[in-house]
Amino acid sequence: MFQQPLDMQPPHPPPPVPPVPARRPLLKTAPRLGAVARAVTAANSTSRSVGERVMYARKQRLVLQKNPVTGGTPITPEEAVTLRQVTFGSALVPPRTDWLRSGLVFREPEQPLGFGLVAARSTTGGLLSVVQAQVIKHLLFDSAPRDAQRKVDELLRPTLMQQQEALIHAISIILWRAGEKTCSRVCLPQDLPIVAASQNFLPDGVTEKLHLYEFTTLEDLQIFIKRYSYMFQEETGPGMMLLLYSAVLSRGPSKVMKDLDNDKAFLMGAAEEGSHCVIMLLLTGRATPYLHNGVIYVGDEDHYALPQFGVLARTEVGLLWDEATGSDDESRKPGSRLKTPSLPVWVIRCAGHYGVIFSTNRELLRNYHAERRFELQYYTCEGGYCQMTVDTRYEEDQNSSKETNRENSVIPQLEKVIHTK
Template identity: 35%
Template sequence: MDKELGDQNHHFSEHDLDAIANKISDLGKWREIFSQQGLQFKDTVVKKYPDSRKVEDESKDGAGTPQSRSITSRSHFTTSSFPYCVPKAFVVSSNLDGLPITLETAVALRKILFGTAFQVFSYEWKKSHFKFRDAYSDLAYALEAERGGIRSIQMAVQAHILKYLLFTRNSELESQNINCLLGVNHKGQECALAAALSDILWTAGEGARSFVCLVTTDCYFAPTIDYKMDSYTERLQLFQFTDREKLQNFIAEHIRCFTGEGSHAVILFIYSLLLSRTLERLYTDMDNTTSHLLQLSLGNFICTQALINLMLTGRASPNVFNGDIQYDNQGVLLKEPKHGVLARSDVGYLYWNRHELEHERLPQVGSMLKTPKLPIWLCNINDTFSVLFNTNRLLLSDWRMEHLFDLYFYSGQPSQTKTVTLTIDTHSHHWEDGMHEEEGDPEKRFPSVEMTIRTKWEGAVIDWNGTVPFF
């Protein structure tokens, strides 16, 4: 038989080999097209095993166990790595005694996120997780931020990480030095992330009950024509907590489920957030202007204001003004009230968009978001998210401290290598003289971050302290 195979191989012509090579090339092109659409090939190359019976015996141990999966993947298949492939799934054991997700819950999550159970998260969302900049560095406190809707979620979590590092772990201190953020070690990063995630979830659950979702080895419901499978939502276990400390400890124990590649961490966090708030409350929070929490923009899903407010305030109100509006601009009673922000939260929100300003559509952020309990703001600047913060807890509670103070700025951009210090002077107004001397939009002559700050401190003079303005 070996001789026959040898003869067959001998008869392969150069034309045959070229045809095979072209097919392989075409496969690579289709792989890239599928991957860009959020799909992926199962690229496996069979390796010869020294004893085929051993593979068969190992597969009988149960592919659901981490041990058998790791043995099989090492011995029988080698997964090829391609630039557009989602990292290998990071899962936990199904024996953690969580509540298996039901088809009804999965459908409900999809509908409140996308408006339909047939839409799934894209490749960018599936691969996203929470990754810090290098430990012990000047930006050791900072998360690496991605683009689109993922970035807004990561930077909202970043704001709560700052809350923990500056004001929670040393709650007895009224003011700290920026140096307390420098050189955070790896363990400190993990503790800060666990605290931030649990803080957001606990607030969404109104301090009574919160959930954490983890992807496990088992699938808990069968395919159906009413729901599009995605290979991870169907394998969720839901863990319920009525004690905040236990919630934070659980997340800390499973922190790799939020920091590891292939963990679907950002998606898990969003699922946990929605279930903590409860679907019933979410629909009550939103008004008729918002039907679902993610919207498609330029081929990617971005967060609605309702989802951003949910991460900041614990309530999915779709507007940034204070309170609820019962009447329109002409004083006519609305059929349904428009829901705004009802109370001050620990973390605030500032907004600036030069394109909306040109059309006079810039929404007016209310004082509830502009003046949070702590001097930390999530900033939406020209649809790109960043954070501003101060290290003095009393900055917003003593008007005398708002005459001259520093704000620290982290843009989330990979090019930023250190925290930018901006000095804010609220008593000097000479920048306005320059505005009147030259006609045109001040946005064209002042960096967007400065205009964002002036939505809170009108007329403030801002010194970049030697840093070349870049945002």
């Protein structure tokens, strides 16, 4: 059977083209599209502006950007031994787990007590209370102009960004003060250990990995702390230990030993929640055990008078001490420069526990009439919180029996500490 060549076969007919529907006039649909666009835009802007809030994940600390730690000067074996001895008393015994596994962690942002740091009771309580006091000071008095109309409830419910800013400010100010506002040092660990175990040093997982960074301006220090803030905030990281180490290095280990005024002493001491020398180092920049004002010369006719350096200037954040904690030695009781700071925020030790009391009224310590009746708030990082009204007015015609009965009654320890002010 004859077949026609392929190249001579007739082409297939093209498929039919469907008719193009007639277009509707654009002038009739444009207004409708514009209205829909405006409605969608308004809905989006409304959803973002309700309460001016931004929704974050429940565990905000996990979303912090983690920049790898690079650069710096590796710590030498001699520096590692000295740092451990001055801070914890021995380089052959590792620090307690409280320091190796405790970070600076906030509560949930934009919630009641959102300004608060949280931690279990441990030897880090004193250091954490000082950081907490600095955070509260920044939120209430530093983050907004003095004449601004501010809502206290909003200031004490900071956003995640405000929490970060307050913590960066607190750490920077503490280290800058310890470095006498001229030169501060920060230590951060890297991955590989630098100092090997020896007869003089036992590794603890942190000290042998440290690198040191030095700063001569507060701005550079704040930028660096902001970049590596996650190192201080990891819940199971050594954040508190890094802050304490950095404060010691900023002050200088030799100066810290001179401040302690005892060749056998070390910074942490044996107190349950840390020595008050740690408090003084972070509050005043000097690790002195003496709480009185100025310098007192102590001696007798058989010995030369030696100086005891107390608080040399009025502090921004104060310190109140319960009478049971101290002794009859007046040098171990806070002087007026600690009792009357420039701002109404105090680190307080009551019944062996550290906390913070504060007032939202900036004029409390500047106006005599404001001290007659005022509000105070008390917060501890272990979870304690209360609000109280303090009334310093009293009936002058009270007889001695009533006064005696009051003195013998069971007065809460916190009220006793406030009365020392």
